[in-house]
Amino acid sequence: MVVGDDRRTGFSRRRQYRVLISYVVAIGGAAAGGVLLLLSTLNPPLFSALRMAVADVTTPVASLVSGGAQFLMAGPRAVGTYLGVHGENARLTREVAATRDLLIRARAINYDNRRLRSLLAIRDRSPAAVVSARVVSSTAGSTRRFALLNAGRLSGVRPGMPVRGPDGLVGRIVETGLNAARVLLLVDPDSIVPVRRTRDGLPAIVAGRGDGAVDIRSVDDLGVRFRAGDLFVTSGTGGLYAPGVPVARVVAAGRDTVIGRTVARPDTLDFALVEQPFLPLPPPSNPPVAR
Template sequence: MARPSNRRPGYSRRAQYGLFFGYVAAVSGAVVALLLLILSTVDPNGFGALRGAVSDATLPVTSAGRWVVEGVMDTGGSVGSYINATGKVRTLEAQQKASATKLIEARALAFENMRLKRLLGISEQGLRPVAAGRLVGSTGSSIRRYAILNAGYLNGVRGGMPVRGPGGLIGRIASAGAASARVALITDGGTVVPVRRVPDGTPAIATGTGDGFIDIRALGAENATFKRGDVFVTSGAGGVYPPNVPVAIIAKATRETFLALPVADPARLDFAIVEPVYQPQVEEQRRALPPPPGQ
């Protein structure tokens, strides 16, 4: 036969003991509370001594609990300090990156100013430039080497005019459109420039090879030899290119060939100026004229 599910506590001896001890505890607590109340009324001093004894007895437990609370608070403070320190470190790192970026921008601006000053110095020392523009593109197909300049015949640019940068000669205008022009670089296979070696003035011809180099060949001197590091500038012979413009530096020298690299690498340039075609007779006449009044 199954046991009923709604058994009363009286059926369990354990439950009876539990109720009994519960009643005893409740009655004992009430009696103790009543005695303490009576003691505090009749003998306040005795009640104070008893309360002090109870405090002394519970001191270790209270101290332990306080230590736990302080430990938790210290841990929370440490965690907060760590979070704050991490935030400050991240802020300092961000400030450092921002400072590094500004430093790079300042250096880039200084380099740009220096380069523009060099370009301005060229225009002041040489012929008055026809136009200044930016090299916006280049081609490297076959042996033809061209660059695109964002200045055209509306700016006065015409075919055949020399183009130079801050470092030296870049090339020559091959064709000009309304707002752009195609520049045949000095490394182009069809570009020939009369040059001379610095400082002895040995004449030579610089011809583009189409692969980034310039072939230097002595002119009118069979026994003339060049060595690595020799610098060549335009000679001005035949016109077109004004004299004393840096052109190339010998990079590879053999018994038969002398290969040079351009002083002004078009791949590293962005700005260039276009100058009028150099005419030796006109230039000599201009220099022979007396300076204008006030100069």
């Protein structure tokens, strides 16, 4: 230990000065506060004038500091706002796309459900229903017009049976397999359906043209006038198609023979109903037995 060394470890003269200054400032602040308090009590007008004088001095400085802080924060805030808006816009865009896809699927399902309910309602009302089958395919680019069903002999489908959709008559079965059946559509040139006009019962024939349309021809009378929109339904003549099933509408007014469109559009069919013929088909003739 060195004699005469009065320095203490960890305590410097600079620190002593800081402590002294803090004491002086604290005492001065307390004294100033006491003077201001006494002044506000004894002479309120003088205190108010003094307070506003101080405010006049400090307000510009505070405004400058506040403006600078706002300016410095404007950049990061703008960047954050841009990033937030951009992210929110991307999220909303994704949600709109997903919602659009869901809406399209929901509309398609709703459309299929409506058609299936219509077909099931027809089946419930029809005592001659055989089977409801999906339309697997249909020819649209050929003069011969056929459709393929996913039901055949195992489901009771036989050649000659009529086929109808939710809107009207589709055609008739011409060939069958175990699990498939071929349908001759109304627009095929080999298709001929006896019909009658709904507004007056006029008999007519609907014959396929092979181009997606049908000819509507009067049967007996000459000079028969057809109106655009006239609806023709099956008449029951011939014993194949039950009466009252919608078949075709007239496209444009004319006489004797006009062009029509089938009520059931093959290119929009999803399901079809196979029915028994209006009058049962005759059983196949038995070959003579040799004696």
